[in-house]
Amino acid sequence: MNSESNAKISLLIVDDSRVSRMMIRAFALDKHPDWQITEAASGDEAIKLVEQQHFDYCTMDINMPGTLGIVAAEQILEKFPAMRIAIFSANIQESLRSRAAELGANFVAKPVTEKSVGQAIAFFKGETV
């Protein structure tokens, strides 16, 4: 919440849809032009990326080929519990919402809009959602 360091905030966007990644990136940069953004097209790619580089925040789609986003988020949070993850999902069933909450992640219902990205950003920054 406080900008105690000069390091740029880094956000990892995980979604198999290129359009969704483009939209999340655009809305995030709109509010925070200085954020460093990396994209991954699958949960497996995200799991590899977090081993190689530090990310502060992550948006994670659920329904993707290979490892499901919710499983990838669980694995990432086990290793990097300080990372803030927003589960960005079209699948809005209660069972998935509660699973996200158990992981300590924030559940954001798709579609990707200025409002839904704003909700994820508020969670990242520790503001009340």
Added chain:
Amino acid sequence: MDNLTALHIDALSEVFNIGAGRAAASLSEIVSEEVKLSVPALEFRKCAEFNEKVLSLDQSQLGVVRQQFSGALNAEASLLFTEDSALEIMRDMMGSHISIEELAEFEQEAMCELGNIILNACLSAMSDMLNIQMESSLPSYTVCNAEQLIQDIIDTPDQEYIMILHIDLEIERRQVNGKLIFLFSSSSLSTLRIRIDAFLNNI
């Protein structure tokens, strides 16, 4: 498809992903179970190229819910299930307090309702995201064989293009294989492309 790019298809797939997610949420409330969804796969073809291989359903007998959509674009939408899975979903929807005889009686109504939920969830996602407002006719349900269905589609006048959404639902460990089919005229397909372009230009 000649005039839709990979990015158009990606955008449309995401629209249907959201539609399927909304439908699954409604279905899971009805059957009080989690409904698992596959990643939807979308393909476009000319109707004349449509055949059983494209349809990729391994049963010849199909339950079909049909609805006409009109407005900003005109389309005929069909939801296809293999007949066995159609009956299973229905049994889940109606619960155990219904006899086999009554089940047969309600088949028509229950399948129309199921189709209504899924087709309208997809439609509402299209309308919200691509700004395409459409009205729908009442759904109708028929059981027919795949060959007959394919011939009907090829013979539909003025509808040159077919969009097929392959999606698998899993309810209570039961695998339900479904297809969503939209038939478009070439002018409706152009409208669709224009709306997707407008959506992409807004990013």
